[in-house]
Amino acid sequence: MLIVINFKSTLLIFFVLLSFIGHSQSFVFKGVVKDKSKKQTLAFVNIISNNGIGATTNIDGKFEMTLNDNSKSLKLSYIGYEAKTIEVDRINKTHTIYLNPKIFDLEEVEIFPGINPAHRIIDSVLVHRDENNQKKIKKFSYVSYDKMNITVDADSLMYKDTSELKSNERRMQGFLKKQDIFLLETVTERKYMSPDLNQETVLATRVSGFKDPVVAFMISQLQSTSFYDPQINILNKNYVNPISRGSKNKYFFLIEDTTYSSSGDTIFMISFRPKVKALFDGMKGFLYINQYKWAIQNVKAQPPNDSSGISVKIQQSYQLIDDQWFPNQLNTDITFNGMQVGSDSSAYPLVGKGRSYIRDVNLNPSIKRSQFGYHEVEIEPNATKRKGEFWKEYRVDSLTARELETYRVLDSIGKEANFEKMAATAQTLLIGKIPLWVFDFDLDKIIHYNDYEGLYLGLGLHTNERVSKKVKVGGFWGYGFGDKTAKYGGDLTLKLHKRSESVVKLNYYNTVKESGSVNFFDDKFQSWNADYFYKFFVNRMNKTIGGDISYSFRLRPLRDFKWNISYRYNKKEAFENYNFTSSQFTTPITEFNFSEINLGFRFSFREKVIETTKGQISFGSKYPVVWVNLTKGIADLGGDFNYTRFDIKVKKTHKINYFGEFSWQMEAGIIDGEIPASNLYNTRASFSTFTIFAPNSFATMRINEFLSDKYANLFLTHDFGNLLFKFGNYKPQLLLLTNITFGSLDNKSNHNNYNLKTLNLGFYESGIIIRKLLNLELMDLGLGAMYRYGPYSFNETIDNFAFKISLFYAL
DSSP states (O other): OOOOOOHHHHHHHHHHHHHHHHHHHEEEEEEEEEETTTOOBOTTOEEEETTSOEEEOOTTSEEEEEEETTOOEEEEEOTTBOOEEEEOOSSOSEEEEEEOBOOOOGGGOOOOSSOOHHHHHHHHHHHTHHHHOGGGSSEEEEEEEEEEEEEEOOHHHHTSOGGGSOHHHHHHHHHHHHOOSEEEEEEEEEEEETTTEEEEEEEEEEETTBSSOSSOOOGGGTBOSOTTSSEEEETTEEEEOSSSTTGGGTEEEEEEEEEEOTTSOEEEEEEEEEOTTOOSOOOEEEEEEETGGGEEEEEEEEOSSOOSSEEEEEEEEEEEETTEEEEEEEEEEEEEEEEEESOGGGOEEEEEEEEEEEEEEESSOOOOGGGSOSSSEEEOTTGGGOOHHHHHHHOSSOOOHHHHHHHHHHHHHHHHHTHHHHHHHHHHHHTTEEEETTEEEEGGGTEEEETTTEEEEEEEEEEOTTTOSSEEEEEEEEEETTTTEEEEEEEEEEEEETTTTEEEEEEEEEEEEETTOOOOTTOOOOTTOGGGGGGGGOOOEEEEEEEEEEEEEEETTEEEEEEEEEEEEEEEEOSTTOEEOOSSOOSOBSEEEEEEEEEEEEEETTOOEEEOSSOEEEOOOSSOEEEEEEEEEOGGGTOSOOEEEEEEEEEEEEEETTTEEEEEEEEEEEEESOOOGGGSBOOOBOOOSEEEOOTTSBTTSOTTOBOBSEEEEEEEEEEOTTSSOOBTTBOOEEEEEEEEEEEEOSOGGGEETOOOBOOTTOEEEEEEEEEEEEEOSSEEEEEEEEEEESTTOOSSGGGGEEEEEEEEEOO
């Protein structure tokens, strides 16, 4: 029988056979690598087969590699652990591999002669830093799934035989096998446009024990999402990035190992730590540098020698997407060493394990600036109501039985104990209010002190959301034991639109107001804020009857601005025996009527405002913040004076690697028109020979010493942090300060019975404050001195000094 096969059929059979042979020769080998003693997964373990196929465990300790029949063994190596070689097993689908820890101390390594070879790699990373930094991309978008488990760090307990445990240890072991202490999940969509226009929309959020959580959890709140920034933020504290200019002089780098990626690129594993006796806020850890584009592929970092009771470890993993390195997972592990569970002999710290998985990355999305919302972080209205199918789509793995039990138990307890109410109460306390039934009591209206009113006792309250989420009604009454006068007032607030912060407010008051003060529409007095300590020294106030109506709001296209429009009417009485004359009032007057229209705004470029289910929280901006008020006094609307007033304030803090923080605040104002001293500029002064330190005030200036209708203030502060002094856990903090002001006053003769001076020649003072001489965690105390010099200095040297005790709260 003759069989004829044409050329095309022969070729087809050849490729089918070749495909079959190739498939039979290759296979996928999967596994997870763990610490043998703690049973914790190990990220970024180097793995290489005997025939040169390389891989690295991911941030969760898992790996997957394609091997062939020539792959007989795998060698695993990891800093701090004994190297291990295993035989390739093709039978089991998933392999769990344990590595034994060994003694390892980075401090043992000091200096090698010649050029450190790691520096060449660090230099190459710096050269390509902008190319690999995702924040330098024109625009991108992605979706992230974040999860945080709060549990007890008791791994050693979990693997002990129950027969060897005490009764309380058995109970803890049984509890932890069933559930965690707390569990949070969030799905977030992020959009970004260069430079720094960022929008994170919370699509779903779930917090164990809460039906409507106050705030959504996101890993981006715990650590920087790019390891290319000059400073890395961890738990709202900045640390000098080892990949930054000048880092080779401050950090010690060492090449610990090399391996290869699945595409054959060399990966250098480099350890880093601050050099011995180096004084700066640095980190220690490991960098995994891929030779392709000299990019960070993985990083592990933690602040060294933490003494705050909280230790943090972060991990970041990057992958190539369309030839661009981009993060794909972020881990944050927080150990609360000061919060122990169990008895003294067997106590274990609380630990938070945060994971963020990034997916659906688009490096050229079709997004426009008009699509960005009012705030950097906004929560979708139905984010807390997402069902199982939605979560199933975004979860990397299904919830474990332990996690499901955590939700079940805590949701039940939360409903019974009313966690929602407890969280709302805590949030209310943080903004200076005490919630009770349908009212919120205002802390600043209960008690305060100044040199005019003396001790003030009173009561202020407002209706809360239990009455209405849109309407708030309130008032206050109080009595000053120094001026022996009662004060009272009332207000009505209408919340028109939550997301745009559109609010209408009406006020009426019969009170006293500081003479010559400068206020901006969003000023909020907080008794624990050191910036308001200058109010203790105020001894000149005007009795005032009046009211105002204001409308504040944001506009979506200009979300960095917050606007305020208002009308105010005040009737003020002169202080003491002061009286006022002018070209309009030739007969002295002691009562003044002010009718004002005001337009103001606050501009904070790329401010990180996080929307919560209850309101907004600002985490500040890295750019200068600007306040502007333009006021027009109108006699035709019931006032006595026609005038124009312009006020501006700008403040900024610069975080400088290896030098601490430099802060400055500039204020200026000008008034065009003849008005009484009550509404001019009385420079903030806080002098007493020995008293409390009031930042952004003039510590050596006597109270009411100067009066101006045009002025400019400049407050300069350099905070060295822990850079200069460090004695174990005792870390005093040095602040250098210089304050300068200029001013002038037209029509001095208008102000009768007022012993005033002007600031035409300039006022200067400088000094030091040493903070944290006594550190009580919630607050710290220090000492310092300020010295007055220049044209307005006194002849007696001692009169130019003011000695201070500093008090700062950790709120």
